[in-house]
Amino acid sequence: MKRFFLLFGLLVSLGAAAQSASRFDRADASWIRIVPPSAQASSQTVSGSLPLADSRKLGNLSKQRLGEALADEIRQHIGTLSPDKMLSSVELICYGAPSGNARRSEMRGSLKMQELKSVLTNRLAAGKVTVAWIPEDWEGIIRLTRQLQNLPLQAAALDIMEHIDVQKGREQQLKMLAGGETYRQLQQEVFPQVQRIDYDVLIASRPVAADGSQVSLQGLYATAANHKPGSTEYSDIIDLAARLFPDNAEAAINAAGVALLRGDVERAAAYLHPWRQDSRADLHLGVMFLLKGDATRAEVHLRLAEAQGVQEATTALRALKAETYNWNNND
Incomplete structure (x- = not known):
């Protein structure tokens, strides 16, 4: 917001934009600043949750199809990884709801999770996949029960959940409340919400090969430094870096500078557009408008x-x- 008012104030003070043909067909090297991108975090964790009992009913799928659906969910969440990144590990916790026999649910769920692990390992090519199975997520059930409106004998239900052990008849006592209405409402409104798979995906830097061939943003800039700034080789590498790492602001702004040195204003504009509100882009935005003949915006x-x-x-x-x-x- 502060930047908006600064821009607005400057435009008002300078008056309406006057545009004329510029005598410059490309930027001078003294106007352009190439700043090596700062080192990015070597790893990051992406977390998410896949409901199993919503309208898609993923919990009813076969283990193979459930694994494929989960892999697709994770891929969509993390997006396309840059060449220097990899899926280091995937940690899964699958939560279930009471279904009448806790021991049997635990055994079935454990087997299903192991098969799910195998599917994900193949589909995601992750370095490590770990799974855990909580057959009855009573912690989540208690939390959601507290939020319910008009649950019959809600206080009694919460007291049973918090003080009666599962193996000593917790579920049976809940079924006795309000002629079974309390339990039926829990089955309809609470149990489906706790059935889910939570995941944590660790994205780490890909190990560099012994010959140093692994592509990284910093590696590309180190290679560019071996060439004279403004040379074809240097400019090509800076441009390549922006295309390989499109989410890096510094790489895009630098590539815009290279494009301006070449007189390619349209290419520079394409690189700068996503970052036009970033103060680091002001120099090259100004030079771009100078080449366009827009003195007011350039200034x-x-x-x-x-x-x-x-x-x-x-x-x-x-x-x-x-x-x-x-x-x-000349006017």
Whole structure:
């Protein structure tokens, strides 16, 4: 919001944007700043939950199809991994609800989880898959029961859940409340909600091969550093880095700078558009508008960049001032 008001204030003070043909067909190297991307966290954990008793009724699927559905859910959640990342581990906890025989449910569930583990290991190519099975999630049932409205004998039901052991007749005593109505409501409104598979996926950096061939963002920039800035080789590597790592702001902003050096304003605009609200993009946004002949917007962004201490912005502002003088004298 603060950035919005700064932009608005500068636009008002400078007046309406005047656009003229620029005499520059490409950016000068002194206007462009290439900043090596900062090192990213070596690992991250993505967590989620897959309901088993919602409208999809995934809990009724075969182990193979359930494993495929869970693998698809995880893939959709984590998105496409960059080349230097891998699925290091997947931890699953499957929660069930009372079904009449806790011991039998535990045995069946354990077997199902082991087969599910095998399916996921093959489908996700994860380094390690672990599974756990909680046949009756009474902790979740108690939490949800407290939230129910108009549950018959709710206080008595909670007292039974919290003080009567499962093996000593907890479920049977619940069935006796209010002529069985309390238990029926729990079956309809609570038990389906606790039936789920929770997962934690650890995404880690892929080990670098002995020959150093593994692609990483930092590795690409290290390779680019072996070439002269502005050279074809250097520029190609910086552009490649942005395409391989599209979610990295610094890589995209740097690639925009390379495009401006080449005079490819449209390519620069495509790289900058997702990050146009990022203050790090101000320098190259200003240069882009300078090449487009939009003096007002160029000055706005270059001033913002200069206020951040970016020396290249000061150099570009001097060029803009000279360019504006030429535009005014030619009108």
